[in-house]
Amino acid sequence: xxxxxxxxxxxxxxxxxxxxxxxxxxxxxxxxxxxxxxxxxxxxxxxxxxxxxxxxxxxxxxxxxxxxxxxxxxxxxxxxxxxxxxxxxxxxxxxxxxxxxxxxxxxxxxxxxxxx
Amino acid sequence: xxxxxxxxxxxxxxxxxxxxxxxxxxxxxxxxxxxxxxxxxxxxxxxxxxxxxxxxxxxxxxxxxxxxxxxxxxxxxxxxxxxxxxxxxxxxxxxxxxxxxxxxxxx
Numbered sequence: 001x002x003x004x005x006x007x008x009x010x011x012x013x014x015x016x017x018x019x020x021x022x023x024x025x026x027x028x029x030x031x032x033x034x035x036x037x038x039x040x041x042x043x044x045x046x047x048x049x050x051x052x053x054x055x056x057x058x059x060x061x062x063x064x065x066x067x068x069x070x071x072x073x074x075x076x077x078x079x080x081x082x083x084x085x086x087x088x089x090x091x092x093x094x095x096x097x098x099x100x101x102x103x104x105x106x107x108x109x110x111x112x113x114x115x116x
Numbered sequence: 117x118x119x120x121x122x123x124x125x126x127x128x129x130x131x132x133x134x135x136x137x138x139x140x141x142x143x144x145x146x147x148x149x150x151x152x153x154x155x156x157x158x159x160x161x162x163x164x165x166x167x168x169x170x171x172x173x174x175x176x177x178x179x180x181x182x183x184x185x186x187x188x189x190x191x192x193x194x195x196x197x198x199x200x201x202x203x204x205x206x207x208x209x210x211x212x213x214x215x216x217x218x219x220x221x222x223x
Binding site: 037102104 | 117148150159161162166171201205210214215216
């Protein structure tokens with residue numbers, strides 16, 4: 001069965017970086033992309049970007065350009081999302097989701113808290 | 117960028133009622149529209165893709181329609197387990213923007 005398992009919760013100080021991992025199983029990793037979506041407390045879903053696991057092509061949300069990097073490691077079927085220069089409004093649950101069109105299978109979410 | 121809006125932002129209905137949620141894109145997106153259900157504290161769940169195709173395992177009381185700029189999600193007979201926030205998302209081209217969500221609860 002398709003599973004996406006994300007790394008654990010993180011607490012970071014403003015200005016720091018965070019790297020969240022998303023390990024996929026149960027399907028051919030390189031046949032899909034991975035979307036990253038975040039949700040601030042009490043807020044809606046925000047699309048952060050997408051990476052092709054086939055060739056590494058990326059698309060990032062304009063507001064995160066320059067602060068976010070998405071990568072994949074096909075040898076371990078793992079996707080990564082790194083966000084730099086963290087601010088308090090980056091506090092959110094971060095989700096990865098398998099994507100071939102609409103994201104269908106989602107990871108369990110990773111809470112990232114940015115606090116001094 | 118194409119903007120996504122949803123209406124209403126929240127609604128309250130009785131068990132068994134027919135519920136309709138609207139999603140509108142600021143420009144045409146053909147049928148590249150998905151609907152998600154998110155229950156409190158849970159991961160979003162894909163309900164419908166390609167505007168009207170039901171994801172496997174989703175109850176048949178959920179249906180979607182529309183093309184271009186105007187889309188609807190219908191719950192034909194609201195059940196207590198349908199209490200959730202519903203989001204639409206465009207995926208024709210990046211950015212794959214979500215709508216702001218519609219919160220559904222039981223009257």
